[in-house]
Amino acid sequence: ELVESGGRLVKPGESLTLSCKASGFIFSNFAMDWGRQAPGKGLEWIVGVFSNGQSYYGDASLKGRFTAYRDENRNMLYLQMNDLRPEDTAIYYCARQRGPRGQGTQVTVSS
Numbered sequence: 001e002l003v004e005s006g007g008r009l010v011k012p013g014e015s016l017t018l019s020c021k022a023s024g025f026i027f028s029n030f031a032m033d034w035g036r037q038a039p040g041k042g043l044e045w046i047v048g049v050f051s052n053g054q055s056y057y058g059d060a061s062l063k064g065r066f067t068a069y070r071d072e073n074r075n076m077l078y079l080q081m082n083d084l085r086p087e088d089t090a091i092y093y094c095a096r097q098r099g100p101r102g103q104g105t106q107v108t109v110s111s
Helices: none
Strands: 002-005 016-022 032-037 043-049 055-057 066-071 076-081 090-096 105-109
Touching: 002 090, 016 032, 016 090, 016 105, 032 066, 032 076, 043 066, 055 066, 076 090
Parallel strands: none
Antiparallel strands: 002 016, 016 076, 032 043, 032 090, 043 055, 066 076, 090 105
């Protein structure tokens, strides 16, 4: 099971960290991904983290603003988002190797 949390309404330029609690599988055996779905658009894979901590970007334009990291001891995945923009408004999902994902958490960026 994957449960995301931390989404909320923020103003442009603000930062936000999303969390994802994983359970029911051996967390360290899998790469973990963050994806997002903006209103009226399809799911976009934005950044992932291998079990060794190395990250990879599905959307290279987010490098420098978004950082994903994981805590193996707590089976947690995080997404640090800085300098948020209105176009970052979306439902954010965590997923196991771009497969099974959680219910998502809503991030809205608006003044």
